[in-house]
Amino acid sequence: MRKRRLGNSDLYVTELGLGCMSIGTEENAARRIIEAALEEGINYFDTADLYDFGENEKIVGQALKDVREQVIIATKVGNRWHSDHSSWTWDPSKAYIKEEVKKSLKRLETDYIDLYQLHGGTIEDPIDDTIEAFEELKAEGFIRYYGISSIRPNVIKKYVEKSNIVSVMMQYSILDRRPEEEVLPLFHEHGISVVTRGPLAKGLLSDKLLEKVSEKGYLDYNYDELRAILPLLKGKVAASRSFTEVALQYNLANPAVASVVAGASSPEQIRSNANAVRSQPLSSEEVAVIKEIAKASIYKEHR
Template sequence: MKKRRLGNSDLYVTELGLGCMSIGTEEKSAQRIIEAALEEGINYFDTADLYDFGKNEKFVGQALKDVREQVIIATKVGNRWNQDRSGWAWDPSKAYIKEAVKNSLNRLGTDYIDLYQLHGGTIEDPIDETIEAFEELKAEGFIRYYGLSSIRPNVIREFVEKSSIVSVMMQYSILDRRPEEEALPMLQGHSISVVTRGPLAKGLLSDKLLEKASEKGYLDYNYEELRTILPMLKEKVARTRSFTEVPLQYNLANPVVASVIAGASSPEQIRSNAEAVRSQPLSDEEVAVIKELTKASIYKEHR
């Protein structure tokens, strides 16, 4: 599987990464999914301390321990579980980040994290203090690089201007083109990569199409619009390929995108996604058709 450089780092990530949140809470099943990803040549595994109270990190670390030097492990920090685990609170403080990284390293069973990401963020955060925490962890050798997981343009801009982030993870798909207006050009101009999540828009952009549609629609598409647009996309762009190929290749058509993170709850899903990423890239004409059929939305809230 092809690899792309993550920002200006020396990390080269596969065009498809595994979003580990979906691997479940049964260890053997989770291990089979991760092994299938390795068999498909995937080297990029994305988890978070928030997932399943840290159990997800344990599963990922255990499944990858024999190939640790060949893979890139990304995890996240900033959401702090309440003591009774009934919910979590946002904590981007330096003290918490420097405490949390040690717990993640312990659960992952590794001496270092390749990419440590702030799991959210608001413009009211003590951003300078947060950056200081990541820079210290980098200098101390606990992390190799750090990034941001956020869709907020104003927050992203602060980190672009003040920090040495190498990547931003954000939701991006044919049905969520909000990053195209502001975020993607800004990041490309600073040689910072984008790692995309939600490329299949909760299954709407797969061969299941409207089976996955909710009566509420999706973002700023109502159900009737989806009923019109999805078949048109299939007819005009996916006549000779599986529909799953189209959204994954749409993300990869943007040069600032380093990797598309797709979840999988079975080895079969991994294989299907890997086949889609290895398929023929979209032509400029196909990208233009997709943009013509869909909405070029912007971030109205989430600033």
């Protein structure tokens, strides 16, 4: 599987990464999904301390410990579970980040984290202190690089200006083109990579497209618009290939994108996504057709 450089780091991530949130907590089933990913050549695995109260990190660490030097492990920090696990609070403080990284390292059974990401962020955060925490962890050898997982343009711009982030994880798809206008050119200019999530838009951009349409619509699209636009997209750009291929290749067509992180709840899903990423890239003409059909929206909220 092809690899791309993550920002200005020396990490080269596969064009498809595994979003581990969806692998579940049954260890044998989860391990089979991770093993399928390894068999397909995937080297990028994304988890978070938030997922399943840390159990996800344990499963990922256990499954990858024998191939640790061949893979890139990304995890996230900033959401602090209440003691009763009923909910969590946002805590981007330096003290919390430096305390929590040690717990993640233990759960992951590793001495270092390749990519440590802030799991959110607001403009009111103590951003300088947060950056200081990541920089110290990097200097101390606990992490190799850091990034943020956010869709807030104002927050992202602060980190681009003030920090040494190598990546930003954000939602991006044919049906969610919000990053294109405001942040993707900025990342490309500064040598920062995007790691995308939600590329299939909750299944709307898969071959089950119309089965997944909800009365609630999706982002800027209402029900009727989705019923109209999805068959049109399929007819124009997916007549001879799967819609999953088109959806994943659309993300990869943007020069700022390093890896598309897709979740999977079965080995079969992994194989399908891997085949889609290995397929023929979209032509510039196909990208133009998609952009003509799909809305070019902006971030009205989540600033």
